[in-house]
Amino acid sequence: MCMHQPPCPAAVDSDREAAHTLSVRAEQGWSLLCNGVLLFEDTGELLPDGQVIAPHRPLPSPPSTQVKGLVAA
Template sequence: MCQHQPACPTADSADREAARPVAHHPEQGWSLLCNGVLLFEDTGELLPDGQVIAPHRPLTTGQVAQAA
């Protein structure tokens, strides 16, 4: 699917989110990457094979966990 040189990461690569967007719809909260991955603004993903990747937002920097 990707025509870029060098080629973007494939949908099954660990760095698949580094592929270039071919459609971007921020008003709807999603982007289609050139490797076929649908990337959602909450960091969830839908892979071309139908596999769902749950959102995986990092903790904000400077956030400290409180002891119980």
């Protein structure tokens, strides 16, 4: 269990990604957090109970329909 003070968020908490990193395998694209969560570089997660959290990268903004300096009528 986590020995940090204050303790790291649990794997079931919404802020679980804020836990301390124990191990990084950048060449493989993952990190192990103190709460047992495997965090992947694509923002996907594998929780200690086997639950998979799909990647949740922010979506790119749609292209603007407004030309800089001009306002659409």
